[in-house]
Amino acid sequence: MENLRVLVVDDEADFLETIVMRLRRRKIDASGVDSGKKALEIVENERFDVVVLDVLMPGLDGIETLKLLKKKKPFIEVIILTGHGSVESGLQGMQFGAFDYIMKPADLDELLEKIQQAYERKRIHEERHGLSGE
């Protein structure tokens, strides 16, 4: 877990700040950005293992960001944050390679568990392709 790096993407500044802070308190190396575009930029320069991605954002929305993110960095695991949830959007997210969903307001313990499972999956994936966490 020491190496785990999490990126939170959400346009709601309050939510973003709170969740990043709470993750850091739990000793998780977390950062936050407020748009899909910024998320795509930052993963180019920094290594992230798990991205927690809001689905409803102005500009590049969550699903579009997910598609581009998975294209750029196929090993990154994405957990989608959703306010309302629907059958259609849920299905879309999973089809484009999301790891899981979490409903807002995300319960921290639940989120942590999902992040850990996503991280485990990423390591199994990298191991299979002969990479070892970079």
Added chain:
Amino acid sequence: MASKTELPFNTVQSYTSSILIVLAALLLGFTNGPWYFAGGLLPALVSFLGTRELLDKVRKANEQKCFLDEQLIQSRKLADIGELSSGIAHEINNPLAIIGQESEWGIHLLQTDELRDFKQVNDLTDSLREITRQVERCKEITHRLLNFAKIETLLQRVDVNRLVEDMTKLVERETKQHRIHIVRRFQKDLPPVVSDAPLLRQVILNLLHNAAYAIQKDGAITLTTRLADQGQVEIIVTDTGSGISEEHLSKIFNPFFTTKPPGKGTGLGLSICQRIIDKLGGHISVTCEPGHGTTFTIRLPQLLDIRQKGEV
């Protein structure tokens, strides 16, 4: 397919030994008196019972084989169709990309100074936009087809109850709006399985989606999890929807098979589910009582027996 099981040999023939012994007993009875006849009947009875039991076993084995054959044919057929369609998807992808790029270039040109005053510039822009949109739609289909062929599984411990509950929560607000009630029948202390969680989530969401579509309004979806025989874990999704006719039922896992109006569904959802469950070493089946909705049953292997398969 082979619904009527044929026995490998004639029933009368199988009882030849019993008949012969009865005849021998009759002969003995005639020559040596009735006691000899009675004494001859005993081995005939033993032979008869033995033969009957044997025939029964053969019949059962035969039925089991037919069932497995059918499963094998089905999954091979799907693998073949999958391969074919992903081949086509691959070929179509490049021309699609070019059509998309050219029509975007057209839109760009229409915004330049020379063409901006052209009378029908708006109409032309609209029609090029429509081309771009439709190309996007095609790309989505080819994308799914290509994924269909290369489903890669990554295995982790999965809490099935938790996974099903998460997906249920995700769709529940929407189903509630259509007065579709979700009933949970989760077995407590269900052992974990080693499986691919995101792929399983995709399957569950797909089944929930179909169930809600079949009901439209007012009805119930029942989700059951339980430990089945041979340590397999079962997930059962039952809806109170319109059901599926018998002729459709046999085609339901075929790629591109859909009863939805054109443009409403690609007919890939269930075939992808089938491929995923197959890859995970499990089995998915469907039953339907006309007028009483549909039931999908997923069986997943629990732990170590799947490890090898998934790590290929």
